Amino acid sequence: MLRITDACKTFLKGTVNEHTALDRLSLSLGEGEFVTVIGSNGAGKSTLFNAIGGTFLLDHGTIELEGKDITFLPEHKRAIMIGRLFQDPLKGSAPDMTIEENLALAYSRKKGNPLRRGVRRCDTEFFREEITRFGMGLEERMKTKVGLLSGGQRQALSLLMSTIGKPRLLLLDEHTAALDPASAEKVMQITKDIVSRERLTTMMITHNIQSALKTGTRTIMMDRGRIILDISGEERAQMTVSRLMELYTRHSNAVFDNDRMLLSESGEQGG
DSSP: EEEEEEEEEETTTTTTTTTEEEEEEEEEOOTTOEEEEEEEEEEESSHHHHHHHSSSSSSSSEEEEETTEEOOOOHHHHHHTEEEEEEEHHHHHHHTTOOOOOOOOHHHEEEOOOOOOOOOOOHHHHHHHHHHOSSSSGGGOTTSSGGGGHHHHHHHHHHHHHHTTTOOOEEEEEETTTTTTHOOOHHHHHHHHHHHHHHEEEEEEEEBBBHHHHSSSEEEEETTTTEEEEEHHHHHHHHOHOOOOOHHHHHHSSSSOTTOOOTTTTTTOOO
């Protein structure tokens, strides 16, 4: 479904600040897989997502989606096939447009008509039905400008905007990290419901290791632009955070150090 082969990306090449963000990385995802992605700061997680989404071109390597080579496909064309959510709730929607206008824009973009902003009558009820599933009362606020919504509400809306056209691949870049705990839990549950219902192939970057091991079907850990761990099935079901840290140290020859990671089994903040 998604196949990345020997992906390489170096920033500031030839300078004292040269940094290899992707180091001959290869990865294959099957249809409907839900992969969580973890790693310390600078491991290359967001760079990997940017490469898949077309934010920049690779220095070397290929990216295929459903058998189609998209390595050199422009970002706006990849966006028809790939949905993406970012950490910032303000990034995925237009604040001066209403909920239904945002949904109409996202829906038309996925259908290959990105310039249409107006809301067609035949789509209005569809949008209401979809957003009613969230249980947030947003179906009663379809004419409300998005800038008046809370962060959790905006991120839930952005999630629907990213998936309403049934993308072939969904990329979630720490999409609950900036929310308060209650909102994060709600958005995460909505995420699981949508991914399960639509059978979306999904990759999710998270800073919560315990959540990474319990969410989806597979977990990969990155370090210095490489995938150093790839676990699924029974191995993943039996994996503990402490055991994962042991494996990280063994494969990277370093001690995991990331203040933002939630390392403990109980979900307390790690140092």
